[in-house]
Structure formats: structure tokens, C-alpha cells
Amino acid sequence: MEPPVPETGPRDLLLEVQRVGVCGTDRDIVAGLYGDAPEDADYLVLGHESLSRVAKVGKRVRGFKEGDLVVPTVRRNCHENCLNCRNGESDMCLTGHYREHGIKGLHGFASEFAVSDSGFVVKLPESLVDVGILLEPLTVVEKGITQTFLMQKARMKWKPTNALVLGAGPVGLLATGLLRLKGLDVSAVATRPKASLKATLVERTGAYYINAKETPLANLEDKYDVVFEVTGSTSVALEAQRLIRANGIVAFLGIYKYQELTEDAGRLFTDLVLGNRVYFGSVNANLTYFRQGVEDLLRIRKQWAGFLEKIITRTARFDRLDEAYGPENEEEIKTIIEFK
Numbered sequence: 001m002e003p004p005v006p007e008t009g010p011r012d013l014l015l016e017v018q019r020v021g022v023c024g025t026d027r028d029i030v031a032g033l034y035g036d037a038p039e040d041a042d043y044l045v046l047g048h049e050s051l052s053r054v055a056k057v058g059k060r061v062r063g064f065k066e067g068d069l070v071v072p073t074v075r076r077n078c079h080e081n082c083l084n085c086r087n088g089e090s091d092m093c094l095t096g097h098y099r100e101h102g103i104k105g106l107h108g109f110a111s112e113f114a115v116s117d118s119g120f121v122v123k124l125p126e127s128l129v130d131v132g133i134l135l136e137p138l139t140v141v142e143k144g145i146t147q148t149f150l151m152q153k154a155r156m157k158w159k160p161t162n163a164l165v166l167g168a169g170p171v172g173l174l175a176t177g178l179l180r181l182k183g184l185d186v187s188a189v190a191t192r193p194k195a196s197l198k199a200t201l202v203e204r205t206g207a208y209y210i211n212a213k214e215t216p217l218a219n220l221e222d223k224y225d226v227v228f229e230v231t232g233s234t235s236v237a238l239e240a241q242r243l244i245r246a247n248g249i250v251a252f253l254g255i256y257k258y259q260e261l262t263e264d265a266g267r268l269f270t271d272l273v274l275g276n277r278v279y280f281g282s283v284n285a286n287l288t289y290f291r292q293g294v295e296d297l298l299r300i301r302k303q304w305a306g307f308l309e310k311i312i313t314r315t316a317r318f319d320r321l322d323e324a325y326g327p328e329n330e331e332e333i334k335t336i337i338e339f340k
């Protein structure tokens with residue numbers, strides 16, 4: 001089914017979609033775990049990671065013109081326009097009644113044409129046409145890292161030296177790259193062998209690759225200033241809090257399966273208190289992180305040529321969605337759908 005070309009309001013941009021990225025959230029929606037259609041529709045167009053060109057500019061829009069290379073953010077303000085939504089921080093929405101393109105109450109971008117409020121769109125330089133599709137996953141990392149540094153620097157003198165990234169999918173690899181750009185010694189953990197593409201890309205940034213099948217996480221206890229948990233594994237998440245040293249911080253970026261695990265909760269909270277540790281969760285990203293992400297895509301590419309390109313391991317045509325959303329092989333990192 002081909003959705004109709006959407007109507008464009010005075011503050012909207014009509015987008016001619018170039019590419020859409022596929023991630024775990026999309027697969028969960030396809031599996032029926034979550035996802036809400038817009039109020040006036042009985043289906044939801046997928047696709048929250050996207051790269052488009054502006055096809056039409058609404059009457060009251062300034063700063064965009066036809067042909068601009070752009071990426072829209074995912075989340076839109078809640079109907080109540082809460083304190084944070086009102087202040088450009090819909091990623092921190094208080095009510096939970098926000099809408100998200102391709103996920104919750106708004107169509108996504110996986111169609112030939114899509115529409116977005118121009119106030120939630122960032123422009124990209126032409127030089128990022130090949131890798132701009134990675135901007136949305138990068139923004140999740142931008143927010144996690146920015147908030148990590150803000151919190152830590154607000155509560156003490158903080159000079160971190162190292163970081164551990166749990167997971168080496170697109171988000172894990174982008175986190176590895178950004179934390180390396182921050183000047184930290186970074187290790188990244190996954191379950192693929194040393195000769196795998198994931199391991200090669202980790203090492204490309206000067207980070208150290210750890211194969212969890214050879215090195216149990218327990219060997220890494222009490223070693224890191226910063227841990228980024230992006231595997232989405234409940235048991236790994238539980239382990240993550242043991243891996244930071246005193247004053248350390250763990251950022252959780254995954255969606256975890258509800259699961260009861262046997263764990264000494266008393267030890268967990270005592271370690272938290274006696275070590276002045278911080279565990280926090282972070283989801284989504286607002287326009288500030290998208291703007292920051294554009295700068296960092298340029299920096300990452302300048303630093304490690306080919307790194308971003310190699311994260312995109314599969315390109316499916318829009319008329320072969322079975323390929324795009326089908327099972328991935330072990331070397332798969334990021335699948336994208338090409339519309340042009």
C-alpha cells in the first residue's frame with residue numbers, strides 16, 4: 001500500500017525521503033510489541049531514522065529551501081505542552097503524552113514523501129549525504145554523553161580517563177567513537193570474534209575490543225569512570241553497575257525485557273551509596289543534540305575515514321521491505337532502506 005502524499009501546513013516541510021534506517025525499535029513494532037497509529041489512521045508508517053530532501057516549504061517557514069538535505073527529529077511536544085516540551089526538550093517530556101514519528105501517534109518517514117514540523121528539522125551539509133542517515137542514532141549517544149559530563153562536573157572535580165561501552169551495534173560504535181573524541185581510553189564489549197567487522201571498527205577508533213565470550217564481564221569490575229550500556233540485555237545491565245569505580249556513572253540506553261533475576265539488591269544500593277555512583281537512563285534526543293550530532297559526524301569522519309560508511313552493512317530497496325526488516329546475519333550492523 002502506498003500512502004498518499006501528506007498535506008503540508010504553513011509551518012511544515014514536505015520531505016522527499018532519501019533513506020530510512022532500521023533499528024531494534026522498528027523490529028519490535030513489526031513484532032507487535034508496541035507502536036501506535038495516528039488518531040486518523042488504522043496503520044502506522046514506520047521509520048524514525050531518516051534522511052530527506054526538502055520538497056516543499058510551508059508558507060510560514062524560514063531558513064529552509066527546496067533541495068536542502070535534512071533530518072527531522074523523532075519526538076513532538078505533548079498536547080499539554082509541559083514545561084520541558086515548551087522549552088525545546090520534548091525528549092524530557094513530563095506527561096508521557098508526546099508523539100513520535102514512526103513509533104507513537106505520528107507516521108514515520110519510510111515512504112516516498114513525509115511531512116514534519118519545520119521546528120524539529122536540522123540541515124546537513126551535502127558532504128554528509130552518504131552517512132547522514134546515522135544522525136538519529138548518534139543523537140541518542142550525544143544526549144547520553146552530554147548528560148554524563150553535565151552531571152559529573154556538577155557534583156565534583158571530574159577528570160575521567162576511561163570508558164566502557166557494552167554493545168557494538170550502531171549506537172555502541174557511535175558511542176565508542178564519540179567517547180574517543182572526548183579523549184578517553186575506551187573499551188567496547190560484544191560477543192563477536194576479534195576478526196569481526198564490529199571488532200575491527202572498534203579498533204579503528206583506537207578503542208580496545210573485548211569479546212565477552214572470552215573475557216567475562218566480572219573481570220572488568222571496578223575499573224571504569226563511565227559505562228554506557230547499550231546491549232538492551234537485562235542481565236548485562238545488572239552487571240554494568242559493578243564495572244564502574246568510585247564516583248563513576250552508568251548510562252543505560254537500552255530497552256530491557258522484563259525479567260526477574262536473582263541479585264543482592266542490598267549490595268547494589270550499598271555500592272551505589274558508598275561509591276558515590278550514578279546510574280541514569282536516557283532516551284530520545286532534542287534538536288540541540290541533532291545540531292551537535294551534525295558537527296560530530298563531520299569530526300568522526302575527519303578522524304577515521306570510512307568508519308561511518310562501514311557501519312551501514314545492508315542497503316535494501318524500498319520495494320524489498322522483506323529484506324529490510326527480515327532476519328540479520330551475524331555481521332550485520334545497520335540496515336538502511338533506499339528510496340531514491
Ligand SMILES: [Zn+2]
Binds near residue numbers: 078083084092
Ligand atoms: Zn511534554
